[in-house]
Amino acid sequence: MTRRRLSARQIERIRAIQERRRERLATRPERALAELDAEQEPEEGRVVVRHGANLAVEDARGHLVHCLARQHIGQVVCGDRVVWQRLPDGQGVVTAILPRTTTLSRLDATGQEKPLAANLTQLVILIAPQPEPSGYLIDQYLVAAELIGVEAILVGNKMDLLPNAEERAAFQSGFAHYGAIGYRTFWISLLEPKSVEGFIAELAGQTSVLVGQSGVGKSSLVKLLLPDREIQIGRLSQATGLGRHTTSATTCYRLSGNGFLIDSPGVRGFRLGKIDRDRLQQGFREFRPYLGRCRFGDCRHAREPGCVIRQAVEDGLIAPERLANFHHLLAD
Numbered sequence: 152m153t154r155r156r157l158s159a160r161q162i163e164r165i166r167a168i169q170e171r172r173r174e175r176l177a178t179r180p181e182r183a184l185a186e187l188d189a190e191q192e193p194e195e196g197r198v199v200v201r202h203g204a205n206l207a208v209e210d211a212r213g214h215l216v217h218c219l220a221r222q223h224i225g226q227v228v229c230g231d232r233v234v235w236q237r238l239p240d241g242q243g244v245v246t247a248i249l250p251r252t253t254t255l256s257r258l259d260a261t262g263q264e265k266p267l268a269a270n271l272t273q274l275v276i277l278i279a280p281q282p283e284p285s286g287y288l289i290d291q292y293l294v295a296a297e298l299i300g301v302e303a304i305l306v307g308n309k310m311d312l313l314p315n316a317e318e319r320a321a322f323q324s325g326f327a328h329y330g331a332i333g334y335r336t337f338w339i340s341l342l343e344p345k346s347v348e349g350f351i352a353e354l355a356g357q358t359s360v361l362v363g364q365s366g367v368g369k370s371s372l373v374k375l376l377l378p379d380r381e382i383q384i385g386r387l388s389q390a391t392g393l394g395r396h397t398t399s400a401t402t403c404y405r406l407s408g409n410g411f412l413i414d415s416p417g418v419r420g421f422r423l424g425k426i427d428r429d430r431l432q433q434g435f436r437e438f439r440p441y442l443g444r445c446r447f448g449d450c451r452h453a454r455e456p457g458c459v460i461r462q463a464v465e466d467g468l469i470a471p472e473r474l475a476n477f478h479h480l481l482a483d
């Protein structure tokens with residue numbers, strides 16, 4: 152899980168190419184399009200579906216092109232910004248992956264990191280009163296978000312199951328410590344459309360990924376967010392020749408309110424891989440001001456004397472359940 156930034160030069164170069172293309176398209180569209188095709192000059196695009204070796208790339212004009220990737224350029228994933236070239240038959244070949252800002256990865260059977268999606272900006276963690284939430288799982292997702300370098304928001308769904316105000320307040324107070332360390336929290340019910348508005352506004356301008364336990368309402372939420380999902384899939388299938396496989400493929404959907412949702416069974420089932428103590432404690436954002444200040448450099452914040460993290464828990468500055476989950480993750 153890595154975060155890399157584009158250099159100022161790279162950004163400048165991409166801007167210049169985009170600007171030139173926009174100018175040509177605006178002033179002499181016929182000529183510009185003919186030129187593009189005739190020259191088959193490398194273009195930039197975004198991978199919106201990946202299914203095995205098959206890719207659907209959205210070009211600068213918003214058209215979809217069925218592409219295959221050139222060998223040895225690395226694993227291309229959904230959300231990647233790529234350089235591609237049109238072949239005489241109208242299909243394309245991806246020749247390079249542009250630097251990623253963020254990467255969501257999983258560990259494969261051999262323990263190697265395999266990218267699942269790229270350039271996401273936000274992890275949406277869905278919970279509900281039923282099935283009973285697991286703080287342990289929430290903390291795993293939060294650690295992953297921290298290490299990937301994306302925002303995380305916590306969304307409590309099915310609040311209609313707690314119509315009683317006291318019950319609802321009691322449930323919500325179990326997650327107050329997340330708000331206290333800066334994670335935004337939303338309480339919604341898909342049965343009450345008004346309750347979802349504030350949360351939906353958080354998706355604007357972001358590339359979000361939705362995760363959570365089975366049964367919390369992920370599919371239902373996707374249906375609400377993407378009323379045109381079937382149409383988008385149909386369009387992708389048709390334009391790319393990928394067929395209905397696109398329902399199981401990782402797909403970058405366009406949200407109506409200016410944003411993207413990257414979704415697939417694989418992405419929904421994403422779990423934190425194995426990580427060492429140093430990275431793990433970096434993943435607990437409220438620990439960071441204390442790191443390196445314990446008496447022992449390799450302090451595991453358990454029974455060691457002079458542990459500033461445990462002291463912070465005793466002083467009420469760090470939630471005890473967060474430290475407990477840190478230990479649990481460390482032991483796993």
Ligand SMILES: Nc1nc2c(ncn2[C@@H]2O[C@H](COP(=O)(O)OP(=O)(O)OP(=O)(O)O)[C@@H](O)[C@H]2O)c(=O)[nH]1
Nearest residue numbers: 308309311340341342364365366367368369370371
């Ligand atoms: N009462 C209530 N039920 C809901 C709400 N949202 C979803 N559900 C129901 O919860 C059940 C599970 O929803 P799904 O959308 O299938 O959950 P999921 O997270 O996609 O589950 P998996 O596919 O197993 O990962 C369904 O019966 C939904 O109708 C809600 O806001 N309130």
Ligand SMILES: [Zn+2]
Nearest residue numbers: 445450452458
């Ligand atoms: Zn310590």
